[in-house]
Amino acid sequence: MTTTAGIARARRGLGPGGPGRAAEPQRRSRLSTQAKRTFFWLLLPSVILLVLIHGYPLVYAAIQATHNGSLIETGQFVGLDNFAAVLNSPKFWKATEFTVVFTLVGVFGSWLVGMGLALLLRTRIPAGGTFKVLLLLPWVVPIVVSSTAWNWLVATPTSPVPTIFRTLGLGAPYFLADPTLAAIMVCLFKVWVSFPFMMMMTSSALASVDNTVxxxxxxxxxxxxxxxxxxxxxxxxxxxYISWILMTIFCVNDFPTIYLLTGGGPVDATTSLVVLAYRTVFQDFQTGTGVAIAFLMTMTLVVVSALLYRQIRKSSVE
Structure with missing residues (x-):
């Protein structure tokens, strides 16, 4: 029997020496019509409440996106002009480019680190419980504290990290003043504060895998x-796939990680779409344009989430 066939047999729960006993197929219980009606009426109040809570802001935002108003007044109806202005703006596409890079690094960087640590925690290591608690600190500590610590480490030429570089004869890089270095630091910071979440998701999934496999x-x-x-x-x-969906949403909508560390600078090098939307609405007072940016972000997230959800449905192990 080949190795590939052996892995397939082990994954299906079959023994290595023979046909073994296949896992019994799961039987899906079918709810009666009366039970379905009961569940419907029990869920209906919650659904109505969610629609009222989220529906009104969504409708009001759609109205603002089609008007040229401000935070004080709605303004005149302009149709899709705000969306056209956003799509023709170089700032929007620059922010989109950084958002894509920030999201890819945040999702897959934190997943790789979290996966590696989750696999390490499955082994017997000294003080494993204490090690787990320490690994959760980047996620547990408030983002304001973490961003302040990172600013202290890299912000000025006299900060510890630039001082180490200068001591080693590598110069004194301005990590938050150089556009490329600032983008790298923001991405690394996102991985730092996000890998504990990925580690917990992966650890819980690995705990369900039987060692006999x-x-x-x-x-x-x-x-x-x-x-x-x-x-x-x-x-x-x-x-x-579920963790990728959640982390994608977290990264695209992540405002404090970027704004507290660099404020979107230097020269807009770390300005993501959510930061651009904030600036457009609350600094430039162009509410319609800023909300249009947010709508485009939302539609993109819906598409990406739908694609990943399809992968979840296809990922059942045979």
């Missing part, structure tokens, strides 16, 4: 890498 694959000659790619990743695929 790996034992069966080892007896069939599978290497550690083959077990990881053939067993671990497929078995935690659903949890992984």
């Amino acid at each position: 790996y034992e069966a694959a080892s007896m069939d000659g599978a290497t550690r890498w083959q077990q990881f790619t053939g067993i671990t990743l497929p078995l935690i695929a659903r949890s992984t």
Whole structure:
């Protein structure tokens, strides 16, 4: 029996030495008509409340996006002119480019770090409980405290990190004054504050994987890498896609991480779409244009979430 076949058998819960006993198919209980009606009437008040809470701001924002008003008055109806102005703005596309980079680094960077630490925590390490608590600190500590600490570390030429670079003869880089370095620092900061969330998501998914699956694959000659790619990743695929969806939403809508560290600068190098929308509404007082940017962000998030949700539905292990 080949290694690939052995991994497939182990993933299905079959023993390495024979056909074994296949997992019993899950039976989905069908609710009676009366039970469905009961659930409907129980859920209806909550659904109505959610529609009222979220529906009114959404409708009001749509009205503002089609008018040229300000924070005080609605202004005149301009139709889709605000959306056209946004799509023709170089600032919008520059902010979009940074938002895409920021999101990709935030999602996959924090996932890789979180995955590695989650796998490490499955092994027996000294003071494992204390280590887990320490790893949660970047996520638990308020973002204001974390951003202040990072500013102290890198903001000025006399900060600790530039001082170390200068001591090693690497110059004294201005991490938050150079556009490229500032973008890198913001992305690294996002990974730093986000990897504990990914670690927790991955750890909970790994906890549901039976160790006998790996034992069966080892007896069939599978290497550690083959077990990881053939067993671990497929078995935690659903949890992984869910964490990607959540982290994508967190990154695109992340205002404090960027604004507290760089304020969107220098020269708009770290201005994301949410920061641009904030500036447009509350600094430039162009409410219609700023809300139009927010609407475009929302539509993009809906599309990305729908694509990832389709992957969740396809990720059932055979």
